[in-house]
Amino acid sequence: MSRNPFVLRLVALVVLISMILTACAPAATPAAEVPQAEAPAAEATATEEPTPVPPTATAEPAVELTYTYPGSIPNDLASVEAALSEVTLAKFNATIKLNPVDWGAYTDKVNLMVAAGETCDVLFVAPWMNPSYAQLVANGALYPLNDLLETTPELVSSMPAGAFDATKIDGKIYGVPNQQIWSKPFGPAVRSDLAEKYAFDINSITKLEDLETFLAAVKAGETEVSYPAAGGAFTNEFFGWDPIVSQDAGIVVKYDDAGLTVFNAYDTPEFKAHVELMRKWYEAGYFPRDLVPGEDFNNVWKAGKVGSALLEVVKPTLSNEWKNSRGYDVNAKALGPNFTSTGSVTATMNAVCQTSTAPEKALAFLSLLNTDASFYNTLAKGVEGKHWVWTDEAAKIIEPGPEKDSYNPGSDWMFGNTFNAYYSDATSGKLQEETAAINASAVPSVALGFTFNPEPVKNELAQVTAVVTEKGRPLYNGEIDPTTALPEFLQALKDAGIDTIIAEAQAQLNAFAGK
Template sequence: MRKDKRSFTTIVSMLILVLFLGACAGKNNDGNAAPSSKESGLSTAPPASSAASGGESSRKALEPVELSYYFVGTPQKDLPLVEGEINKILKEKINATIKLNLIDWGSYDQKMNVMIGAGDAFDLMFTAPWSNNYYKNVEKGALIPLDDLLTRYAPTLKSTVPDYVWNATRVRGKIYGAINWQIIAMSYGFDMRKDLAEKYGLNLGSINRYDDLEPFLDKILKGEKGVTPLQFVNTYDTFNGEAPYFGMDTIGEDASPGWIYLKDADTKVVNQYASPEYKDFVTLMHKWHEKGYFRKDNASISDDTADVKAGKYGGSIAGTITPGVESQIFLRWGVHKVVKQLSKPLATTGRAIATMTGISSTSKNPERAMMFLELINSDKKLYNLLSHGIEGKHYVMVNEANGVIGMPEGVTPETNGYAPGTDWMFGNQFNGYYISKDDVGNWDKIRQLNASAERSPLLGFNFNPEPVKTELTQTNSVIKQYNTALISGSVDPVKMLPEFLDKLSKAGVDKVIAEKQRQVDMWKKTKS
């Protein structure tokens, strides 16, 4: 669905006139006096939408710059080609080019920690509670506040995302991450290879908890040589990343001690590692590990992408289940799967900020970086370039009226030079193409789901870790030492869980939980 360029330019130009008059009146979107460029530390370059209109004077007002963007995913052979096409758009609209730095899943956190620690200069990075940790980046001073930048240079991005979602990003009142707008009401469950589900008669209707999968997993174990029944995903996705499955919600960093039960009207903060849910889960994982449902070395695997694509796993648990997820799985892995959600959709702070893009404190061009974020949220061509690649080479239009794309003739997920399958990581996913005719209408379904789903009682609450920074460092060290081993099932929880809890106690877990409780109680008073 392509729009006439002249009409688009006219509309944008009118929007800029309105924004300019509003700025002259000295007011921002919140009704407060707009800070001067001197007060805010921002340049006086024109807003992104002004540059995007393509006017000659707008282009002259912006000096050429090169931005650098770091994000996580499976390496893509044709990334340089896609980068080149993206830069044609950026050069025209904001007089910038961008260097795309795609780091593989197993190396991303380490790479970013090293760069941040060394004070390396770059502009944009993917950040979340589960990858390149958002909260830690804020505490380290690795991210700059975005409030003024959003108001000045990204009006579309700012207005598209609801206020309650922006509030979920706030740390000590400031926004440090630009929301990648997508589904925020997530349910959790599992996926299984479709061919194995059909071969061994998997009845999805009979599976309501992970335990119910055992008879089916036994069939794979006995009948499929060279296939491991389950892939062990990682410690974020398993337990820590799926708190709603256990009837709970996180506070602050997902893995840090101190969660609440969703049905607890008093929102009492508890140590999730001492909960019956955690004990039952690690006991089940140990049982499954001993039965051979997992690889014996699962606790030490950092990247098994090749094995997933080769069909060496039956499936995985602890997955996020969304409308159209089957198509996304196939695009990314080249494997057809069936899925089943085992928890009701729930909007939480953790889900609201599950995928964000931050601007580095070492960026020499934060204004232009925000202009890029505005474009990736408003320019559909740019968004789909980054998400799906070049039309005719990496995808073809199957049904332009409905926005459905497919792979070019002779191209498969394995041979496609650009098919990252991470469109949820960039900008506004609702601007994206559908990757299957079966997905048509899913964007509307997700919008409705976001608006109607149950919300966590702590949605919008952000924990300030500063008062217990020492204790969090100590407890996180203990968690890293024990949690992976327990979650993977590779150690006996009868012995290791009591030892884990004792070490957490000595590391100051009670003080962390007490501080979380204090802040939750104070926040609740402001909501009443």
């Protein structure tokens, strides 16, 4: 009773403070409409002066372009920044500031950066990151590039046909996709030494079930290998389903279905058969009973405790990469179809920020990263003679330099066209060619270029995501019996509103195709 006036006063205080805060806060950042208004202006300035500005014309001070991307901060960022800036100063009077943000901090930092309207110029974006590409676009954080791209014809021509279409949201391009493997042919990967020992020819298999002879042989013959397979797995792409809403939501369209029917991936005979297989293998003891902690995954591989992985993106460089990070060569065969989707083409991109002070220069920087091999490799591998040295310059093969530990991001796929990356050994060149061949032969999905807008069904999507993590994952890990758990899972999905999302996705997809 005596507290009431006090609470009232407290409320008054809070209101007062909020007013002060509003007054102090910076003027509202430009609304979503602004880009259209600004774009022609940017175009005008860009056409006025040809892109290469002579270095002597430094009447105005150089623009500093900040590039924000996830990664740990290396000891020697300065020399890489200097080497990049040297090129950009000469070409378009700009310096480069690299701003790697730790993976673990990325979500918070980028969200806050956008919310606070802080200046950024170039930003790494991806649909699987949080905030995702679509969220950033929805929040008006990215600068539409449609018109600006006319200033960088070399960038446009470097990209395969249709690549930019995949990045479009409501007809606008907001990202520059990095060229790499653009299709996700999934299949099993088995340790080469074990395959040899048990005379298992991976190329002889035609479906996942055929792996059983290998798993059984390893289970029977190896005591060191505790887990013949790393665990149960499921991906939409393996069945030729394009996950148009999100990887988890399981709302898909078949990549070659001209009718564009959106359906629930979990409510299919294929999924039922798949989880039954997983259950069978789980009960046979081929999987770890308890999931191996994610943080220890590589360590457990290195210790030789794992015999195979069921569903991996089978790419030419797979064996090399695994040898490096997990200590074993693997034999792999793609069993799923080879198709490209919005998600796979836009898997890693770089975008220009809405808050950029010089969007045309930011795009020019991205253009260099994608078309100028030496520039790209400076960012991806470091400075020549310092972080790496030539083994064979003609064949573009390099080896670690004297200061290799001070700069080694190891993420070529983040910075630009990976086909321009220098090779780490003699075989890499051939593998790059094979990768290019896979990309070339990939069939574009019917939904390529479509990006789902989750806004109208946010609540349902949150619930469905929660249901899939809780009830779906144990199913395809084989941990629970599908005869009872699968119907329960499907019912829970219905209760969570999956049908509403499917209807919304279908409507959006139809509208997209009608255009």
